[in-house]
Amino acid sequence: MTAGAGARAFTIGEVSALTGLTTHTPRFYEQEGLFFAPVRRDAAGRRLFTDEEVEWLRVCTKLRSSGMPLPDIRRYAQLVLAGPGNEEERLAVLREHEERVRQQVADLQDALAVIHDKVEVYLGHLAAGTADRLWTDGPEC
Amino acid sequence: MTAGAGARAFTIGEVSALTGLTTHTPRFYEQEGLFFAPVRRDAAGRRLFTDEEVEWLRVCTKLRSSGMPLPDIRRYAQLVLAGPGNEEERLAVLREHEERVRQQVADLQDALAVIHDKVEVYLGHLAAGTADRLWTDGPEC
DNA sequence: CTACGACCTCGAGTCGACTCGAAGTCAAGC
């Protein structure tokens, strides 16, 4: 009843088109154990991805782009693979990463302040026509 | 009157202590041309950093932590080295990076939304005692 | 029946920014 005809299967090429990843990446991810289970294959040994796997790849992309290391993603996948009962642990993995991302945002905004400060200095001097004083005024370069 | 006794000079060890960088990093940065000029040396060939150079290292740290590649920092340094007259170009370098950082922040917040969503899903199921439905409900793992 | 394109595995290469270590020089303290 669950594994019926409704479940679409995608070739790796389709997955690539759907996610914007190269075909190498989902293969690499499978090898790294980032999926909840080995990816299904057709008779010829070609991978067949489910909707859920495609969606998971999209999530992985977000996790990666926010700096989650592959080992952490793998750990989460293994918890899911292990079945119900470890939801608190999965939650902990997610929350730790969430916190790291918030910290990253804070750090970036900190850096942004420094950068924008310098931009303002230049804008000020350029507007006032005193740009050459940037040299002698001190550390304003 | 400018290069008088008031200008402090720091050894690389002091710079390391002041900035939190290892001694390798300022050396590496000099080699990569990130300073506005070659670093001054004492009679024995040891580097002597000025206040301004220490401050610049701090700025570099922010630029790096916000993802500015060394070649871009080098380009900025070369503009400063080239002297007055190119302030618009320096400003452009800074503004481009500023924009990239803003984009990074936006991307991180986008990822954060996805991550936080999953956190909420787990919190909801755990609170409701329906955590085991995570399995069968669909792509909520 | 053959060509084609999409897929497979495996291992090696790439990238940027450090990071480390070896081997040597130098100055100050004892």
Added chain:
DNA sequence: GCTTGACTTCGAGTCGACTCGAGGTCGTAG
């Protein structure tokens, strides 16, 4: 005068996450 420790240069190694390419297999279209 010798040790100690901070400095010097140089070249090699590290890290993670891809990324690429060679060489091979398959199934479908013509």
